[in-house]
Amino acid sequence: MIKLFSLKQQKKDGETAPKTGNQKKPSAAQLRITKDINELNLPKTCNTEFPDPDDLLTFKLIICPDEGFYRGGRFSFSFKVGPNYPHEPPKVKCETPVYHPNIDLEGNVCLNILREDWKPVLTINSIVYGLQYLFLEPNPEDPLNKEAAEVLQNNRRLFEQNVQKAMRGGYVGSVYFERCLK
């Protein structure tokens, strides 16, 4: 263990700074997200949009599934990465109204790694794959949109028709969905 001889100096207010000057050191969250974004390895069905390329903490993810119930659709998710990333997960919302058992009509997404199972070792890429998986395998066991989940469980044909109806733009029950086909 060192002895801090250096402590025994008189410190002065306004001591001139060494040459790093007035630069702010990037926060750990900033360093980590830079790495995450630079290493994004998107499947061919996914794309990102950065409205302001200087702000890596706010962006959109577009998923266009090429198989499954949602094939041909185009779904946009907003990502907001907070100052406590990666200790806390980013906030992700679905911006496209979608008929889906795990996504409600306000855009809340029920994906375990977005809440209770988030770990700092996970990355933005993990979330991208998680979201893509939701479209391939909608899960009626943990529903957020209960009606959709019940239909999926009891009548897959009807569920498929409902998804198609919603994606083409139209009513499923009393809920109107905007067209989101590519």
Place this chain on the structure above:
Amino acid sequence: MDKMGSGEGPDNLQYRWCHLRKVLERTGPFCHPDFEPSPDNLNFLMESCKLLVIGAGGLGCELMKDLALMGFKDIHVIDMDTIELSNLNRQFLFRRRDIGQSKAEVAAKFISTRIPGCHVTPHFSKIQDFDETFYRSFHIVISGLDSIVARRWINGMLISLLSYKDGVLDQSSLIPLIDGGTEGFKGNARVILPGITACIECTLDLFPPQVTYPLCTIANTPRLPEHCIEYVKVIQWSKENPWDVPIDGDDPQHINWIYEKAMERAVQFGIQGITYRLVQGVVKNIIPAVASTNAVVAAACATEVFKLATSCCVPLDNYMVFNDVDGIYTYTYQAERKEDCLACSQVPTTVDIPGPEAKLEDLITVLCESPKFLMKSPGLTATIDGKNRTLYMPTVASIEEKTRVNLKKSLNELGLEDGSQLMVADSTSPNTLIIILKFASPPDFEME
């Protein structure tokens, strides 16, 4: 009753500090091997040593009292909060008449008045309001915080003050961080020597994760009163948005609204146990504070400050946990540094560049070809004039498109100069690297 060492006469002074003199002017079996007994030690502690206490809450009140009574005379304190009624049971520097006032200011006034010779300087602000120059002026920083974000921020700040010469840490740039934390009957005290021992970021996964419930449980199969409260907080509030603002846990109107709606939901699902206090607890993430735990942890922290300031004894190495839920348990262990820690493993490397007229693409070529880096497809960002800038990022199509123009711009045009820091992410390294530009021949007119 005599005030503690109130008189200024030499006899009184002699008496007031005689116990410290025994420790600081004599050697002993538990001394630090390099300890040199001398009156200079006490002199430094009292006349030169400048401390910063972050947080004037439960731990902060204890810390300031302990440090001031120990002889430290120049103490600064930062706190952005004001005093609330519920603080008074343990934050003993505050009285009922102080409610609504700045914690830092009231605490500073109390200590400066009560303990002669000690001067506490209050800062009623956020830690983020101060820059490097401010933090560099302290010998030791002591934190009694309730937030991980704030801990990470001050940790990052102290690490950014480190300077390296040829990759070797310059110890005179090191400011130790003594961090205390409590949660009910549990607490911890730790000594962080930035760049030398494990930092906050190294041990980030030790912090308990926030309690979260699966969204689908909250939405469809609530079983606990907490599920109903979370439902209102996460889903119903944004849907109905009664005041068109985000939830403010300190606004009784908000808490009341959440309480009523959570009640309705609980009745619907036959769940019992919703109370106003539980709602407050869930919304604000309140963990009951225990005064005695704060006292123990603050005392441990103050002792470490004393050891570091005087070198009289080997400091805590480096993490002490305390638990008095059943009896008393403590354990001290050496938290290890994380090799790839995002904060403290960052030793900035310099990269040699001909000068400010070099283009960004030239810099990228250097990063890819220089044997020191050998990168594949680096993404570069920087902080320029306090704002984050993405200079170039090849892997993300939408960013690449918008930043491609920068490649042909000179470093000068981009606002980069000799000594500028850049963040570089590349697949060849587990972390984002920090590099410092070093121009080969700065033009004469830029010399200072």
